[in-house]
Amino acid sequence: MRIDATVARLRLRPHHSRRFSLRLAHPGLGDGQTRTRDVRLMPKRGPPMQGNRTITADDLRQFTGTENWHRHNLARGVLFTDGAKFAADRAGAYWLLDEIAFGQRHRKVAVEGFQLWRLRVDLAKKAGSLACEDGNGKAVYRKRIPYTDFPLDEIILYFADGVILLPSEY
Structure with missing residues (x-):
């Protein structure tokens, strides 16, 4: 639930790249133990495409x-x-x-x-x-x-x- 709320909040601003910690179950860890990993929702990109496309x-x-x-x-x-x-x-x-x-x-x-x-x-x-x-x-x-x-x-x-x-x- 916590992840869904974070993702929903981030979708309000899709043009921003956000990082958040995601608690993941890891096969090497016992039951109930988790591992934290930084996840980038959207890749960092160049400037957005402009409305006036010019090419000759x-x-x-x-x-x-x-x-x-x-x-x-x-x-x-x-x-x-x-x-x-x-x-x-x-x-x-x-x-x-x-x-x-x-x-x-x-x-x-x-x-x-x-x-x-x-x-x-x-x-x-x-x-x-x-x-x-x-x-x-x-x-x-x-x-x-x-x-x-x-x-x-x-x-x-x-x-x-x-x-x-x-x-x-x-």
């Missing part, structure tokens, strides 16, 4: 090659480059990296060694379409995006050898 095509063209490979959190076999991470960070578009990573489960997509992923956005309607092409202009997968606040009218990402990257990084 010029911002994306500055990336040539990558210094770091970032592993996708859910599709562990998929990596992405610094440029793709920048686009996802600045535009709030990790969902786009997810769509590309999860798109690999479709047979027609997975057989393509090189994939060109194109997101087209109608900025007025805040809707778009995502297509995977084989590199020769032939679409092998399409998905309608009913809502997106992606700030550009179009972005192209490549997927090759298990890596999501910007065209300038290829």
Whole structure:
């Protein structure tokens, strides 16, 4: 009960990172004995995302090659480059990296060694379409995006050898 009350009180301020002591039963201790451990409810993060997401095509063209490979959190076999991470960070578009990573489960997509992923956005309607092409202009997968606040009218990402990257990084 004590823990539930603490958690409930902390949920009133979800943007603050709080620590509290949690009494845990430990298998090495006898009955009724407990061990205290500090628990961080929310990880420490950078500043919250701002409402005005700004990214331009010029911002994306500055990336040539990558210094770091970032592993996708859910599709562990998929990596992405610094440029793709920048686009996802600045535009709030990790969902786009997810769509590309999860798109690999479709047979027609997975057989393509090189994939060109194109997101087209109608900025007025805040809707778009995502297509995977084989590199020769032939679409092998399409998905309608009913809502997106992606700030550009179009972005192209490549997927090759298990890596999501910007065209300038290829």
